[in-house]
Amino acid sequence: MAHQIYSAIADGILGGGVYALMAVGLTLIFGVLDIINIAQGILVIVGGYLSYVLSVHLHIDLFLGLLITIPAMFVLGLIIHTAVIRPLRGSERTSMSLLACFAVAIILEGALYWIFGPNVVTLSASYINASIKVAGFYINDIYVYCFLLAVVLVAAIYLLLYRSKFGRGVRATMQDATAARLIGIDVNRVAALTFGIGVAVTAAGGMAYGATSGGFSPNSGYDLISRLLAIIILGGLGSIGGALVGAIFMITVESLVDIWSPNWAIVVFYAALVIVLTVRPSGLFGRRAVRAQ
């Protein structure tokens, strides 16, 4: 039993890294634009398919392929923001953005069905099914790599937000968009670039999801969005570090409960969210904490 618990904790921490890669973009977009990108799930799948195309048809390594998929998804993010998000105005903007993002999700899913069909595809690489033995249990190589990638990307986004001029503009917009506009910050440009960055990071999430899920298809995004929302709410909406911590916490709790009951594991996943919010309504690293920096 102790062996199973240690293994579950290791799986949870490393698996949390995979989910952090998928959730970081979502929380970043909410933090700046105050919109919940319901299309995040399908964007993860788009990222997965991009990695699939590069890997299967061009034989480019999954991680090297990110040098192509991340910029590509950044451009996709800019397009979505310009065409769908930016035109939204007024007091109903947040609620309308839910519908708009849902429409984007449906369109992207339809496009994926049209291009790739309904059959499941998998990402393959020599390290996907490889593992190393640590303290009597196996740790999967791909999870270690994805966790390290998550740490690197979270650190990179943190540096961008807190050590760059652009980041100051982003944080100013997060705090008060009107005041930011008054001091000369091009809020629309900041919003567009932030949305693009949020979607770009999702490319890494898509690759990680595709490499660790055992297969995905155009409709795989539906399973993801509820989990990702739970993670960013737990971590604190708008908190980049919170997304990583929240993901690790939730996946670890789920892995531990799964030892006794897989069905209760998913219940506890969401119950943990409710419990934390009861104690800390803004999440572990809620917006108040973020803005305080």
Add this chain to the structure above:
Amino acid sequence: MRPKRSRRKSGVRFLSVSATTAAAAALVVGCSSSSSTSGSGGGGGTTKSPIVIGASLSLTGDFSADGQAYQQGYQFWASQVNANGGILGRKVQMKILNDNSSPTQVVTNYQTLINSDHAALTFGPFSSLLTAPASSVAHRYGYAFIEGAGGATSVFAQKLNNVFDVSLPVANELDPFTAWIKSLPAGQRPASAAYPMANDPFASPQVQRTQSLLTALGVTTKYSNIFPEEVAAYKAPADDVAATKAQAVVLGSTDVPTVSAFMSAFEQQHYNPTIFIAAAGPDQGSAFTSAVGVKNANGVMVPNAWYPGSTNPLSQAMVKAYVAKYGGSASNINADIAEAYSVGEVADQGLTHIGSVDNAKLISYLHSGVTLTSVQGPVKFNSLGENLSATAYIFQWQNGKFVQVLPAADSGSVKILYPKPNWGS
């Protein structure tokens, strides 16, 4: 002369009366045409109008791979029937709606097919999860409901007289496997087994039945749990199964991603069971092998009632016609195609026998104990609509080929690969 306001009022009144009259006329015409395509009338007999057959299929959503295969199966059957003059001298026209793998949408779709599209006949959707609610709708309107993918006990527990499943009842699909285990000398049987099951009415019954039968044979249960049917929730139970080091794994799966995720986790954990059989997924031909890799598929078993190499003459003719129409090779034909085709075959034989498109007569005929033929073999329904003449087979991937291995005594079976080779070999 009447004042202008009065003239305007008269004009408006004239238009409204005219519009009402026109609408009433349209209603009368509509009613008379719908009565000629009712569930009991079935399209009328005085003209050569096509027989419209409605079906709701999962063209998107969780079951989309199977749903689209079923769509192709239904359409392929229709094209073959029409090439041979149709049914009762009338062409068959399939009307297919997308239910997005949703149990609520499938209900709406069948109501639409029956009430708005005036389908003369209905064929079933894919999966027991959708067949159960859909069959209730068809029953309400007196429609026969011939289907090929709704064999779970939950479907027949409704005790509807209009449901006819042309495929093998789900609960019995693994019986040849348990019979084989029983036939092994005690020293060769697996000492332990794990039974992970997806939370689905298709996956659990057959695995639970197998568990009880194997336990009676002395096979120790190391793991038996139902897990949520979502990709994100597969790794943890797969790792738990691997941790048990059970010699046999009987996986209650419904699709390729489930099997692929478990196999991947097993390989990562350096766990190779000597027996690995899944309820569904490995029967999806190239969709399965491209997901897991041809070498990893080696030794994996799955139950099914049909395979492309079947010696059934009807099956051989269908395979030949399918390859001629769609290209490719026989080995890549999805078993769903055969199931959907069998549904059409049974409907064809039933309608031809009764000489009309009358659902009530069709239901009565199919319950009469008659034995019909299909590409999957003989079809004979009991009072619940289960096909007790269907034969269960077990198939196994061997060196890239999908071959029949059980029942061992069957002429089409080859020697079973046991123990299962290591992953990648």
